[in-house]
Amino acid sequence: xxxxxxxxxxxxxxxxxxxxxxxxxxxxxxxxxxxxxxxxxxxxxxxxxxxxxxxxxxxxxxxxxxxxxxxxxxxxxxxxxxxxxxxxxxxxxxxxxxxxxxxxxxxxxxxxxxxxxxx
Numbered sequence: 684x685x686x687x688x689x690x691x692x693x694x695x696x697x698x699x700x701x702x703x704x705x706x707x708x709x710x711x712x713x714x715x716x717x718x719x720x721x722x723x724x725x726x727x728x729x730x731x732x733x734x735x736x737x738x739x740x741x742x743x744x745x746x747x748x749x750x751x752x753x754x755x756x757x758x759x760x761x762x763x764x765x766x767x768x769x770x771x772x773x774x775x776x777x778x779x780x781x782x783x784x785x786x787x788x789x790x791x792x793x794x795x796x797x798x799x800x801x802x
Contacts, residue, residue: 692722693737719743753780
């Protein structure tokens, strides 16, 4: 079983819950955040092995949170998730240092492949 910590940040609480349960079933420890500000705070406090970060969130957007996380933790892996099909937004996230970009609704089999390659 993996001995890794993953942070999931999404303002859609159902997405956090479902993704958190899925990651727990795979053996990961999971932290949940409901906005970008909380995601940055939890990343600073716990230094997770991987962060799933929604792009569209209140208070601090996912892109703003990504920038702050990458600045403070340059080696931390961050996967952006979004329901918006915007190739320019995906490109911007990758330029800011995201490890990958997963559109919603996401496939758990694809997510597992991404996890296996990054953690």
